[in-house]
Amino acid sequence: MSSPASLRDTIAAFAARLRAGQVVAFPTETVYGLGADATNPDAVLAIYDTKGRPRFNPLIVHCADRAMAERYGVFEPLADELARRFWPGPLTLVVPLRPDAGLSDLVTAGLATVGLRVPSHPVARALIEAADRPLAAPSANPSGRLSPTTAAQVVAAFAGAVPVLDGGPCEAGVESTILTVADGTVTQLRAGAIPREEIEAVIGHPVAVASHDAAIAAPGMLASHYAPRARLTLNVPYPGLNEAYLAFGVSPKNATGPLRNLSEKGDLREAARNLFSMLDQLDREASGIAVAPIPETGLGEAINDRLRRAAAPRP
Numbered sequence: 001m002s003s004p005a006s007l008r009d010t011i012a013a014f015a016a017r018l019r020a021g022q023v024v025a026f027p028t029e030t031v032y033g034l035g036a037d038a039t040n041p042d043a044v045l046a047i048y049d050t051k052g053r054p055r056f057n058p059l060i061v062h063c064a065d066r067a068m069a070e071r072y073g074v075f076e077p078l079a080d081e082l083a084r085r086f087w088p089g090p091l092t093l094v095v096p097l098r099p100d101a102g103l104s105d106l107v108t109a110g111l112a113t114v115g116l117r118v119p120s121h122p123v124a125r126a127l128i129e130a131a132d133r134p135l136a137a138p139s140a141n142p143s144g145r146l147s148p149t150t151a152a153q154v155v156a157a158f159a160g161a162v163p164v165l166d167g168g169p170c171e172a173g174v175e176s177t178i179l180t181v182a183d184g185t186v187t188q189l190r191a192g193a194i195p196r197e198e199i200e201a202v203i204g205h206p207v208a209v210a211s212h213d214a215a216i217a218a219p220g221m222l223a224s225h226y227a228p229r230a231r232l233t234l235n236v237p238y239p240g241l242n243e244a245y246l247a248f249g250v251s252p253k254n255a256t257g258p259l260r261n262l263s264e265k266g267d268l269r270e271a272a273r274n275l276f277s278m279l280d281q282l283d284r285e286a287s288g289i290a291v292a293p294i295p296e297t298g299l300g301e302a303i304n305d306r307l308r309r310a311a312a313p314r315p
């Protein structure tokens with residue numbers, strides 16, 4: 001680990017790169033992000049090119065604090081309450097874009113809304129503050145592949161072509177929960193690191209669930225996302241002979257193939273944290289992976305969402 005002084009110097013150097021319009025990878029509490037100055041069209045374009053991402057899929061704008069987020073989005077009372085309760089933290093709020101926001105149109109893909117998030121990771125916040133710019137940042141993986149939860153995965157994914165600010169392994173391991181707030185209604189666009197039950201407890205009523213990708217893109221376009229190279233089979237109670245297996249809870253005693261366990265204790269937080277890195281490890285060892293059943297409650301909603309996409313037919 002680097003000393004506090006050298007970490008500060010490293011953050012300052014990465015902030016200078018961002019101000020100069022470069023793309024850099026940085027840690028957040030969910031997954032690593034591929035960041036650039038959201039007010040600089042060339043820098044934002046470079047994110048899409050680096051990821052190979054379709055341009056109609058908008059980016060989340062990462063802010064240092066609520067005051068910075070207010071410059072880009074309009075917060076109605078319900079959005080205000082959610083921001084107060086969950087920021088800094090793994091919540092993205094899709095709210096109306098301020099007319100004077102000054103963000104590149106590429107960030108919002110021309111929509112009248114913007115996705116805003118104030119991450120809680122201290123390195124992410126220090127970087128945004130030092131750059132003094134809102135950072136557009138998708139997950140730091142080539143489009144359609146597994147999201148990275150360590151700096152080494154980002155380095156490997158882009159063959160060293162992107163500078164990576166190393167902040168250690170990500171705490172949550174799955175991306176932020178995305179909510180849209182409009183006319184007093186909250187809709188979940190993507191299950192994520194904050195379980196829906198926690199959001200419902202704050203607003204006091206059930207949250208609607210939208211088919212997020214259907215709203216942004218042609219139906220089915222992004223169904224296959226987070227895809228490992230290996231074929232995935234879900235809800236498999238026991239591994240077959242020599243079959244690679246991703247377990248949850250007590251490990252099967254009869255496993256003869258590569259084995260990883262998301263959580264021996266059956267803890268969903270631990271499972272979320274391990275999900276992408278264990279899929280990545282098994283992907284290197286096998287051409288097919290069987291996955292244990294995972295409960296649909298709490299963080300299980302986000303874990304199962306990522307697994308279903310990873311198992312979906314490839315375009």
Ligand code: TXA
Pocket residue numbers: 028030031032033034057058059060090092094108111113114115117137138139140174175176178189216
């Ligand atoms: O945890 C996370 O959210 C990570 C870290 C790096 O912050 N970021 C992330 O970004 O997952 P990305 O680009 O992989 O996913 C962002 C999602 C996309 O599915 C995009 O369609 C949606 O957010 N999104 C962004 N702006 C939106 C908007 N204005 N309306 C609807 N959806 C939006």
Ligand code: MG
Pocket residue numbers: 138139147
């Ligand atoms: Mg992503």
